[in-house]
Amino acid sequence: MLLIQCPYCGERPEPEFVYGGQAHIARPQPSAELSDQEWTNFLYRRNNTRGAHAERWRHTHGCGRFFNALRDTTTDHFLATYKLSEPPPRPPAESAE
Amino acid sequence: MRDLTQARRGPLLKPGALVKTLPPATRFILRGGPAVRAAAEQALALEVPASPCRAALDGERAALWLGPDEWLLLASEGSAASRAPALSAALQALPHSLVDISHRQIALAVEGPAAETLLAAGCPLDLDARAFPIGMCTRTVLGKAEIVLWRTGTEAFRIEVWRSFAGYLCAFLAEAAHGIG
Amino acid sequence: MTQGFRTVSGGRIDRARVLRFSFDGHAYAGVAGDTLASALLANGVHLLGRSFKYHRPRGLLAAGSEEPSALVAVRRDAARYTPNLRATQVELYEGLEAHSQNRWPSLALDFGAVNDLLSPFIPAGFYYKTFMWPRRAWRWLYEPRIRAAAGLGRAPTQPDPDRYASRYAHCDVLVVGAGPAGLAAAAAAVGAGARVILCDEQNELGGSLLSDSSRAAPVIDGRPAARWLDDTLADLAARQVTLLPRTTAFGYFPHNLVALNERLTDHLAIPAALAPRERQWQVRAREVVLATGAIERPLVFPGNDRPGIMLAAAARTWLNRYGVLPGTRAVVVTASDAAYEAALDLQQAGLAIAMIAEVRDAVPAGLADLTRAAGIPVLTGATVLGTSGRRRVQAIRLARIRHGAVSEPKTLRCDLVLMSGGFTPSVHLFSQSRGTLAWDDAVQAFLPAVLAERARSAGACRGVFELARVRSDGAAAGAAAAREATAPGREGVCPAGALGRSVAAAAAGSAEELAGARGFAGALPQPQRARGKAFVDWQNDVTTRDLALATREGFRSIEHIKRYTTTGMATDQGKTSNLNALGVVSGTLGKAIPDMGLTTFRMPYTPVTFGSFAGSARGDLFDPVRTTPMHSWAVKNGAVFEDVGLWKRARHFPCPGEDLHRAVNRECLTVRNACGIFDASTLGKIEVVGKDAVTFMNRLYTNAWSSLAVGRCRYGVLLRDDGFVYDDGVVARMAEDRFHVTTTTGGAPRVLALMEDYLQTEWPDLGVWLTSTTEQWAVIAVQGPTARPVLESLVDIDMSAAAMPHMSVAVGHICGVPMRLFRVSFSGELGFEVNVPADFGAAVWEAISEAGQAHGITPYGTETMHVLRAEKGYIIVGQDTDGTVTPEDAGLGWAIGKNKPDFLGKRSLQRPAMTSADRRQLVGLLTVDPATVLDEGAQVMLEPAAPVPTRPIGHVTSSYYSATLGRSIALALIGGGRSRSGQTLYVPMPQGDVPVQVASPVFYDPKGERLNA
């Protein structure tokens, strides 16, 4: 059971959250103008990051807000969490592969 | 035509030790931006908290912060009816959502020196008064149910839970009461 | 019933309180404070079990949770039977009934012991090699036999009647282990103002202090250790430290979550009726202090596993804590100083010490004086060539080995062999926390090196052994932990900064201390052609020969050797074996121990019951059971329920004598000919409100919503962006800026989550908000030709076809209660859905039922609902779709707003694969024999009796008997289905291939005349 810093509510236990996949993938609009390959990439291609991974979480059983997090996939420790409206903070240099 | 306006029937509940069911209440979910919050505050003459996870209580009425754009407005049945039109009118010009959910959920009170310990059987939050003081409220989980938990006193909590989960929740707490010794 | 090996005084037992118990049916007596193990030893019983693989007689190696062999079952009654308990951890109570395991027919005479003689044929990894041929024999011969022989202990056969509690806890400092280091840590932490929890797996807090002798009792703070212990515990309790004896910290999880299992009643003769047996704690600690101590290492020599051969520290515990003499005449084999203390304690208690065989070349000076004074002969540079004795050790053969040559061999008679290979710091929990261990040359052990969590180790678990240093190490750790936990600038409970910090070095120990504890890892030297099994891992029956075999067969990595030989696996997790295994492999491969690394320690530290994990989540509390406001009425009226997600839904309402089939036929015909009433409250409902509500709906659902007038409804289809049907439901426009959206019963939470996702992450600029109203409304469907007259008398609105056409909604009252009335139909008949605030649901339902009596109303359940909708070809998402079905596939192409610039899934629908003509499409199937009802899920074939393997072209998704049509009907997804109309296909069923004809999925009233009545 991880502890996750909700940018609105503070540090809260994992059972209150739902994981939301890789972050910073905007739905292309209008979608009609994308080629099949571009659309497929948007739908299905995701990184398999070792180290700092930008990902979405939702504080479903809390404030209900989606937010983004940088989590080190090798340690499960969060380097940062931030609101959707905020840019991703740069991961600390030492956490790079 | 028959009149069934007095024929309310809540879920059948068997609350265990330290738990009691609270009477029906009028409930609204208010959603919108900061202007909506301010306008509601004025129309209701009741603090509508801007701070996360805070509840404001004034006699029979209360406003609970559930999210940055979501509040639960609570009132005892009698006191509510008169205020609802005023609220709607005050918010009319602002983009918002106001939805009556009076029947969606029921309320339980958990009271006594062991209240924290009882809730700790299924709630992963730190309920110590230093971490969860009087006036704090939040959606969270208790066992396998989602609840709104609000500390109303040193040894008192109010739980709001969707009605179909209330039976489970009472049974869960009754069972948990065996394990708090 | 004598306790012939009980001392007359001393120990932490109450000799006046005699407790009777049985072991394998024999009656014995022990005393309060005993464990099963100490009580059996007091009665001279050393044979406690048979080993896992070779069925060798086994006794007690250890006195604590590290005991690998003496696994017993404890039976309280027919349902309360717990296997695989370590006898050393079973507290004695009046009437305890224990049984040995892994033997047949009895412990003394065990036929399985033939495995010991067959052992040349069952070496390490034998099951990977032996049972390869013939392959077919696996099913009927090898697997059943292996399964029967494998496993340890017998599973209980009845449901567990006990209660298990659970608790989340939070603290500043969690201290694991209540020995001198842990006690000092807890005292220092609480002294610094921290919230502290202190747990220990033993029934008493005190750790190693509980086993100290009066002969050499340590003095702490000017008081005897026992007094100091009592004072300290009283002080901690008074300062609100949560003290948890009988509580094992069994797992260390990310972000300083430590799982504890507290045993509450297993030590009681008669537990209170409703009291939980165990409580599982999930403790979130800002800082953790691990004071888990060290475990004495056995020595590895031939025949080292006979009953009566045990760790020296264990013997000391038997004597000093339990007042038990574990034998009469002992030989001590040691590579560490601690065994001398045991020898001197036991000798003073009257036990003869025949010899101390010192593995090292010299005896430390101070100890040499003591042994000389006590008259105990010492053989230095010693090794053990073997032991003898069938069910108990009777003699030991000692010798010196110099340059491979054996000298001075001697055989000594004894009934007790004590051994000590030094101490292995207990780093299990530290390793579970993903901390990195490093080999310490001075201590000759793996010690915590790099942190992955906010943890500190203190005392023997990090190689600090001398009591005064242990206590100061503990106090320093407790104080530092409290300081960091309560530091003003700390960023929350679990700041990420703990990662990668190196462990602060402990104050260096004296050379004597380190030399005394360091001991020996690996096998004692043996002559060239040594005989007999030298055990490394008692629990998994792994010998030096197995390890040597593994290296001969090419295994090099210690992780591979572990899996091949099973050393360090199972419940034991290498507590007594891992360093010796490393030592043996290191010797064989000529590679230093630190260069080989260490295997990973897994949770749980010791086994935890399933009950503890389940907690209260069983039976009625396994999952929430959700019921609707009309549930009581349905129960009263004989409904048979089915589970739909977490909901209980009435499946049918049988009249007396009716089975499901007949009840459903009757309910269907009544709805078609008169009227039925159906509880649809479980449907998901979402109130979509805001100035941009219609824009939001247009982007989300396939349909065109701008044209939907206030007061009208439309069937909506929701796709995911991959183009596949995700959910469906009726959507009503209550106002320009307000929609009442319904979802499937199971889809309610995920549709709301999907909506919130797009709203928050893609379109935060839209002025729209969502509120779940699923439970605000009770929904009562009234369906059938007489539905209008049934309701008309109860409502205050005009229900005429002109005022309320099909797919309209109106707001009004029913019996004075506020209502949203929908004219919608999932049955194909004239239909209405009455939505009233949930608390009024039951009364309104009763009023409608009553009013309906004159119009032939019947209650109906989900089964009838399914048949009625299938007759009309209405799909159920999740039954007729499976996440690979497009709207076109499901025949819902008409629901797509063709002129909309975008909606979820639109782009995907244009991909070539999504428009291919041979996609599986929803069609109707009519069996040639109208009485045959197809199996749902059955495959559909082009040809009858197709040779296997073959490719089905589709499958049956829904299948029922239709009383209305007097025949069976089915829906199916068939490749290119709509172009196959009239074609005959074949459905393999248990009775053979059933011929079916492809038909339209709308079997009843295809023009929809009844709907619009």
Ligand SMILES: [Zn+2]
């Ligand atoms: Zn939150």
